[in-house]
Amino acid sequence: MTATRPKHKEVLDGIVETIIYLYTESRRLTKERARDFGLTGPQLAVIKMLDQLGSLSLSSLSERIRAQNSTVTGIVDRMVREELVLRERSEHDRRIVLIRLTPKGQKLARQIPVEPMEIFRQSLASLPRKDAEELFRVLDSVQARVRLAIDEREREVREEPWT
Amino acid sequence: MTATRPKHKEVLDGIVETIIYLYTESRRLTKERARDFGLTGPQLAVIKMLDQLGSLSLSSLSERIRAQNSTVTGIVDRMVREELVLRERSEHDRRIVLIRLTPKGQKLARQIPVEPMEIFRQSLASLPRKDAEELFRVLDSVQARVRLAIDEREREVREEPWT
DNA sequence: TGCGAATATTTCGCATACGAAATAACCGTG
DNA sequence: CACGGTTATTTCGTATGCGAAATATTCGCA
Numbered sequence: 411m412t413a414t415r416p417k418h419k420e421v422l423d424g425i426v427e428t429i430i431y432l433y434t435e436s437r438r439l440t441k442e443r444a445r446d447f448g449l450t451g452p453q454l455a456v457i458k459m460l461d462q463l464g465s466l467s468l469s470s471l472s473e474r475i476r477a478q479n480s481t482v483t484g485i486v487d488r489m490v491r492e493e494l495v496l497r498e499r500s501e502h503d504r505r506i507v508l509i510r511l512t513p514k515g516q517k518l519a520r521q522i523p524v525e526p527m528e529i530f531r532q533s534l535a536s537l538p539r540k541d542a543e544e545l546f547r548v549l550d551s552v553q554a555r556v557r558l559a560i561d562e563r564e565r566e567v568r569e570e571p572w573t
Numbered sequence: 574m575t576a577t578r579p580k581h582k583e584v585l586d587g588i589v590e591t592i593i594y595l596y597t598e599s600r601r602l603t604k605e606r607a608r609d610f611g612l613t614g615p616q617l618a619v620i621k622m623l624d625q626l627g628s629l630s631l632s633s634l635s636e637r638i639r640a641q642n643s644t645v646t647g648i649v650d651r652m653v654r655e656e657l658v659l660r661e662r663s664e665h666d667r668r669i670v671l672i673r674l675t676p677k678g679q680k681l682a683r684q685i686p687v688e689p690m691e692i693f694r695q696s697l698a699s700l701p702r703k704d705a706e707e708l709f710r711v712l713d714s715v716q717a718r719v720r721l722a723i724d725e726r727e728r729e730v731r732e733e734p735w736t
Numbered sequence: 737t738g739c740g741a742a743t744a745t746t747t748c749g750c751a752t753a754c755g756a757a758a759t760a761a762c763c764g765t766g
Numbered sequence: 767c768a769c770g771g772t773t774a775t776t777t778c779g780t781a782t783g784c785g786a787a788a789t790a791t792t793c794g795c796a
Binding site for chain 3: 601643647668669
């Protein structure tokens, strides 16, 4: 044991801090890059998603960019205004709205080289492969624990909705 | 030119996905809990911070909760309206606004058992200690890489601000 | 001393972001 | 067919969240 072993609480706080840093900074930078092309962060996410997957219903789109439907309605409104995407009603189920890129949106999507969270991705790619795999393994186990805690909490809420 | 193991990209994508999941879900849950006490997420962060550190200037407060001054001005406005905090001008430097808890805010801060990102913290705490340390080590190295990339990018921008 | 640069905060306009309620369309069962 | 429950989306009100410009104050230095 050569290096002084850090206190456990400090390690945990450090992990939380670092995750917050990585998330917020990557997001900020992506937003900045998007702005060079006249887009906002979420707008970049949307055109990249649509370019990859073709047309999507509003709800599957909002699921993929992790936002509520009501949020995405607004984002799409502004993108329609900018002529980046189109709204079209599905033939089979007229409740569903399909969003797809206009030629202008398509062109822009392919022109912008940045993926969401790009800097984070690149930094990960430069890690030793072994470290990346280890990181993935541990993070995955944390995620499983969080999911469990969430399920538990939701079960509690469901069982006592009156209190 | 080595034959890339097909798994590697998936590992990287998985890491990004998981980080996004952990951050957004923890945030969502904290917000939900705060709502039980009539607070928003950022408001909870603010009273916890002030309870720990005493009065803070607006800019040091915004630095700590990772938001812009202009954002925190609004948050504090609404908290003053709710009589959770006070604004007072510093004696020594009248540009500085010091924010501190009212008794009502103080009481609420001590009454709420939740820290920001609570679920994430708890899940981390249940990890094997060795895994936590490994996680910290690798994340820290990712963070260092991100910082480096950001510095580099900012240097470029500073050198060619006219293009 | 005085004045221009620097610093701290606020204001403004806009874009998320969310949850609850409203709206529209579908579905199954009677 | 009709109608009650479900599903997809939008609307509404409010709270972040940001960057640029405005405002207020302090500081450096000639």
